[in-house]
Amino acid sequence: MKLEPVNNVGELREQIWSNLVRENAAAFPIPPHGHNPNFKGARAAAKNLMLHPTLITSSVVLVGMEAALLPLREMILEAKKTLIVPHRTLKNAFWKLENLPKKAAKIGNFHLLGSGCDLTDVQCAIIASVAIDAGGSRLSKGFGFAAHGAPVSVPTFSIAHEVMLLEKLEFSADSQLQAFATPERLIVCSS
Numbered sequence: 001m002k003l004e005p006v007n008n009v010g011e012l013r014e015q016i017w018s019n020l021v022r023e024n025a026a027a028f029p030i031p032p033h034g035h036n037p038n039f040k041g042a043r044a045a046a047k048n049l050m051l052h053p054t055l056i057t058s059s060v061v062l063v064g065m066e067a068a069l070l071p072l073r074e075m076i077l078e079a080k081k082t083l084i085v086p087h088r089t090l091k092n093a094f095w096k097l098e099n100l101p102k103k104a105a106k107i108g109n110f111h112l113l114g115s116g117c118d119l120t121d122v123q124c125a126i127i128a129s130v131a132i133d134a135g136g137s138r139l140s141k142g143f144g145f146a147a148h149g150a151p152v153s154v155p156t157f158s159i160a161h162e163v164m165l166l167e168k169l170e171f172s173a174d175s176q177l178q179a180f181a182t183p184e185r186l187i188v189c190s191s
Contacts, residue, residue, distance in 0.1 A: 003019075009172075012131065012171065013130050013131070013139065013142070016037075016130055016131050016163070017035075017037060019163050020161065023163050024040075025161045025163050026039060029067060035141055036127075036130055036141050037128075037164070038066065038067035039068060042067075042069075042071055043071040045161075046069075046075055046159060046181070047071075047075070048159075048184075048186045049072065049157055049159055049181035050075050051181075052188070054123075054124050054178070054179075058081065059081050060082040060084060060122050060123050061125070062084040062125040062150060062152065063076065063083060063084070063125070063126045064085075064146055065085055065086055065145065066128035068128050069127075070106065073085065077100055077104055080099070082096060082121070083096075084117060084122055085110055087110075088111075093116065094116070095115065096117035097110070097113060100113055119151065119152040123154060125146075125152065125155070126156075126157045126158065126159075127140070127150055127156060127157075129164065131164050131165070132169075133169040134165070134166075134167055134168065135189055136177035136179070136189025137173035137176060138173055140175070146175070156175065157177055157179050157180060157181075158180045159180060160180055160181075161183070162184065
């Protein structure tokens with residue numbers, strides 16, 4: 001989607017969020033403004049991302065708590081992988097979910113079914129985004145978990161709606177992705 005010229009990263013985020021609404025691509029919570037947004041087709045994007053070789057072979061995966069990432073959390077549990085998720089309110093605190101049904105992937109179940117852990121065994125991370133360019137430069141909502149990338153140095157991935165994609169991010173990226181997926185395709189950014 002063609003974007004209007006912007007003067008700063010805040011204006012870019014606002015334009016992406018507004019375009020999601022205009023294109024009827026946003027999903028709960030609505031409006032998407034102020035969030036790493038959920039979008040229609042997130043489950044299809046998650047299926048595409050799960051085809052990446054790193055996600056196929058990783059047994060311990062860190063995934064953010066955003067609504068768009070719920071299908072990924074469910075798929076990771078269904079694949080009998082260990083899911084690590086951030087604590088909802090405590091910084092640098094994490095829950096480990098393993099050998100659990102996919103209902104454990106919902107935020108309200110983290111503290112009921114998970115156990116506290118660190119990030120020692122994490123092999124890759126999946127974080128939410130506001131915008132991603134063709135080279136994997138990622139822009140987040142600007143605050144909160146993974147605002148500046150995954151909190152551990154591992155291959156990092158995301159999902160996005162086509163409306164959230166840019167040819168080139170003209171501002172400093174919050175982080176760099178190895179690959180990302182849309183409902184239509186998997187895009188590998190680097191090896």
